[in-house]
Amino acid sequence: MKIKIVPNGPYLVSGNIPLYKETNEKYKMSIPLKWIKVKKYETKENYALCRCGLSKNKPFCDGSHRNDFKDDKLITKEDLDNLEAVKYEGLEYDLLDIKPLCSSARFCLRDGGIWKLLNKEGKEEIIKEIAFNCPSGRLVIFDKNGNEIEPDFEPEISILEDTVIGLSGPIWVKGGVPIEYEENKFYKIRNRVTLCRCGLSKNKPFCDGTHVKAKFKDE
Template sequence: MKIKILKDGPYLIEGSIPLYREIMVKYKMLIPERWEKVEKFETKESYALCRCGLSKNKPFCDGSHKKGFNGEETAEDKPFNEIAKKFEGKNFDLLDAKPLCASARFCIKKEGVWEAIKKEENEIEEIKQMVFNCPSGRLVLIDKNGNPVEPNFEKEISILEDNLTGVSSAIWVKGGIPIESSKGFIYEIRNRVTLCRCGKSSNKPFCDGTHLKIKFQDEKYFSGGDKKWII
C-alpha cells in the first residue's frame, strides 16, 4: 500500500486502499463532535485522486491538472517532533504542530484542547476525542514516557466534507500509509495526515486549511447536487 504523488498531477493510490467519504456531526454552531462515514467508493487496486481541485469527477482525477496545475511540493520534510510544541498536562502531554492544521475545529470544543490538557482531571476522554478527530495529526497526545497515545486506524483514505460550513475539506490518510513524494523520497509515516485536494495549499502536499478560505466545493454535492451532506 502506498500513495505516490505525481509531479503536477494526481495522487496515485496503490494497493487496494479502501476509500470513503466522511462528514462532520455537529456539536455546536460550526464546531464538530465527530466524523461519520456516509459513503464507500468503488475502487480498483490502483486509482488516482484529484490534487488540483479542478476535476469534474471528484474525488477522482479526470486529467484537469493538464491545464496548467502547479503541484510543487512546498512542505518541509521535517519530523513531526521537530516542529511540534509541547503543552504539559497531569498524566498526558499534548504535542501541537500548527503548520499541519487542516482547520477541522474539533480542538476548539468548549474551552479548547490546550486549556483542557492543563486541567485534565476527569476530561481525558473528551481530550482524546478532540485530538483523535484531528485528521491532520497536528495534535498528538503522549504519555509521560513520551509514547504516543493514538487511535487504532485501519489503513484507509477518507474524502472529508466540512458540511457544517458547506465546504469540501481534505483527504484524510489513516493508519500509517506511506506517501511518496514526486521527488522520490517517503514523507514521515504517520497514523494521521491530511492531503490537499483544493490545489491551493501553501504546504503541499499537505492540507493547510485553504479550502475554507477559498470556499472549495465538490460540485456534485454542493452545487445543486446531493444536499443530504449539508447538515
C-alpha cells in the first residue's frame, strides 16, 4: 500500500486504497463546518490520479501530463521535516501549527479562529472538530501530557470539492498511507496530508492553497 509520485506524471496508488469524493458543509460566510462523503469511486487495486490538473477524466490520469506538465522539484523528506512549526499553549490543549502545509480549507477560522478558542473555557470539542477537519494536518493538537490527539482514520483517499466557495480542492490522504517521492525514498508517514491536484502548488507534491487563487475547478 502506497502512493508513488511519477516524475512529470501522476500519483500511482497501489494496495486497493478506497477512493471517495468529499464536499464541505457551510458554517458561516465562507467558513465550512464539516466534510461529507458524497461518492465512492470504483477502483482497481492499482490506479493513477491526476496531479497536473489537465486530465479530462479527473480525478484519474488520462495521459494529458505528457503534453504540458513539467514538474517543479519536489520537496524532500528533510524539507518537510524542517518546515516552520509554531506551538500555541491553551487551557486544555496545545496546538502545533505548521503553516506551510496550509491547504486553505478554512475550518480554522471558525468562531474567531482556533488560536483564540484555545484559551476559552468549554471549547474543547470545537477545537477537536476544527483540528480533525484540517485535511492537510497543518493543525495538530496535544493534551497537556504532550500526547498527540488525532482522528482514527483508516487508510483512504478523498478528492475534495470546496462547494462552499465553488472550487475544487486537493487530494486528502488519510490514515498513514506511505508516499514515495523518489525511488525507495518516502516522506514521514502522517495521518493527514493533502496532495496538489491543480498542478500549481509551489510546495509539490503537497497542496499550498494555490488552487483557490487559481480558481481551480474539476470540470
